């Protein structure tokens with residue numbers, strides 16, 4: 055159903071199941087999109103594929119669906135994570151939206167020496183990711199982790215996942231596509247400190263990579279790096 059409304063739900067999806075919409079979804083369907091009872095929308099939950107569902111109630115702040123038939127089975131998505139130093143609010147929002155469109159499985163905000171520690175609203179991050187997943191026809195929403203120090207993340211890094219660390223001015227080889235479990239690390243606006251770069255470089259699963267001769271803003275580096283990591287297998 056190209057262009058039709060797709061909504062993320064947490065409930066199990068199976069034929070005949072009735073699902074209540076959130077208040078936000080009810081507002082979106084009724085007030086923003088002017089849908090009416092009897093119309094069909096797509097639902098996905100990250101586990102059961104995408105299903106056609108009929109809108110069976112729609113009142114102020116309230117809506118529900120009855121699940122009809124499956125449209126697309128759940129399919130594997132790129133096994134790539136984005137590790138990014140927290141940026142200012144608008145730039146962070148952009149990174150979450152674009153990384154979701156580009157298919158990341160997980161987003162890990164990190165704190166570095168040149169990151170201004172700040173309070174983050176994970177619920178807001180999650181809402182941005184849900185909207186981007188709905189819009190980009192993904193079947194899953196990335197996991198968004200609590201921010202943590204870069205050093206802690208490196209210490210707990212899982213075996214079997216390469217970490218491509220984007221480093222400007224480091225004469226690193228260009229980033230190349232992969233189909234293996236991978237992660238991209240992007241630093242803050244002020245860049246990594248020399249000590250951080252040494253710690254990153256010294257990690258056995260890290261490969262320093264270049265994104266070209268120009269110095270990109272962190273949000274551009276995240277988007278460009280993810281696009282270039284995408285191999286044929288992630289198509």
Ligand code: SAH
Nearest residue numbers: 220221222240241244245264265266270275
């Ligand atoms: N202020 C720093 C630049 C930081 S750019 C300076 O002037 O040197 C923010 C982040 O984007 C960097 O930490 C790095 O992870 C990434 N980045 C930007 N341009 C890059 C490039 N050409 N190659 C690799 N990484 C890059």
